[in-house]
Amino acid sequence: MIYLLVFLSQMFFNVGKVLEIKLTYENKTRGLIINTILINLVSLISVFYSIENLLKGDTLIILFYVLGSVVGKWFGMTQIENYRHKILSIFRSGNKNYEV
DSSP states (O other), rough: OHHHHHHHHHHHHHHEEEEEEHHHHHTTTHHHHHHHHHHHHHHHHHHHHHHHHHHHTOHHHHHHHHHHHHHHHHHHHHOOOHHHHHHHHHHHHHHHOOOO
16 A cells, blocks of 8 residues: 555655646746655655655555656656647747647
8 A cells, every 4th residue: 555655655656747738837836835845755755665665675566656757757748738838849840830
């Protein structure tokens, strides 16, 4: 159960970090503040249980910590709309069709 908690908290942390960049770029201050609060809470949960288990000698927790990070970053980068990339693609391609 702790492994799942660490995995999910790391996943949500990394999705939150991707959202943080997106919200900053879009200048959405309220969403950014809420996201920051959630990132910090999830981070505390993840670090607390990870270190607690490491101090007990459970090194398998490292695998779930890292896998959660990777899956979260992948999910955030592939499943969340990236408007900046779309805008840069329009300018680079010289496409006069500005549908985003």
